[in-house]
């Protein structure tokens with residue numbers, strides 16, 4: 001009956017477009033996703049870690065007690081639906097870089113032990129690292145297999161005839177008060193999930209995007225236990241079999257997504273003074289995170305163009321934040337329930 005008419009068009013199938021389209025489809029919405037399949041998307045470069053604590057004082061990250069259980073629940077449901085592995089618990093062994101950091105970890109445990117402990121670790125792990133200041137464990141942490149999630153969700157969308165694999169071109173977009181037209185498709189609403197490219201979106205370019213470049217080395221370490229993530233000045237994250245992801249850096253206002261020699265040299269130096277096992281570099285990857293200085297998402301419908309929305313700005317934390325906020329955005333679209341005060345784009349008054 002509706003032919004090529006959709007309830008919602010979504011531009012972008014990174015982690016944001018994936019979990020938002022999934023949440024909308026679960027609510028019975030007819031969705032069309034448009035994505036160019038770029039290999040430089042942040043979601044294809046990210047290590048996929050959900051770490052509940054942050055910073056030198058090892059405090060809880062924003063909203064983690066709500067977003068982490070929601071993320072695990074949603075990824076596990078997708079795992080069942082798509083028949084592939086998407087999320088697993090993978091705790092972080094946090095190696096202290098100095099005596100002060102070792103003390104900060106112990107102090108934090110005495111204040112609030114949620115997520116922190118100092119368990120005994122196997123000899124294979126302790127022998128693999130030079131650790132003059134010891135280590136603690138962050139528990140639970142989760143690891144999202146973004147490659148599986150994005151690939152299998154795309155296959156699902158292809159089967160449902162719900163994806164256009166092409167670059168979105170704003171010249172083909174026509175916006176009327178009650179209808180969005182794009183090429184041969186129409187929809188009631190369009191939501192942009194373009195990641196770092198969102199800063200050029202004509203409807204949302206006033207939002208204070210601050211792109212943040214990050215890089216990683218993929219290295220082969222034959223004898224390292226891949227049931228943990230290891231963190232010191234860099235993180236070593238299980239990627240595939242004996243391949244580990246090593247990163248990252250945070251370069252503000254850098255839109256260049258090419259791997260740099262400076263990062264490679266710095267990371268090799270950090271590894272060489274820490275890791276005691278031989279390794280081989282197999283790849284060097286980079287992408288731009290859709291970040292902003294407030295470190296809060298950009299979520300909601302445009303104040304003037306009420307059928308155009310955005311689901312973006314996840315910065316360094318797309319894996320933990322996107323599933324929880326996709327449900328919030330879906331409820332907002334369908335039932336006009338509010339979006340978190342710190343995440344809604346209503347906090348910016350220059351869009352209207």
Ligand SMILES: Cc1cc2nc3c(=O)[nH]c(=O)nc-3n(C[C@H](O)[C@H](O)[C@H](O)COP(=O)(O)OP(=O)(O)OC[C@H]3O[C@@H](n4cnc5c(N)ncnc54)[C@H](O)[C@@H]3O)c2cc1C
Nearest residue numbers: 012014015016036042043046048049168195214317318319
């Ligand atoms: C090195 C690095 C490590 C990271 N590690 C972690 C981590 O461990 N945990 C974590 O939670 N987060 C991590 N992040 C952050 C995470 O990658 C981002 O928060 C998240 O991927 C953002 O997802 P997104 O869907 O908004 O954007 P993207 O992943 O960039 O997806 C946007 C999609 O839209 C498409 N698109 C854009 N414009 C158009 C257009 N005009 N037409 C068609 N398609 C378009 C793109 O091709 C892409 O597929 C890391 C990032 C980097 C760079």
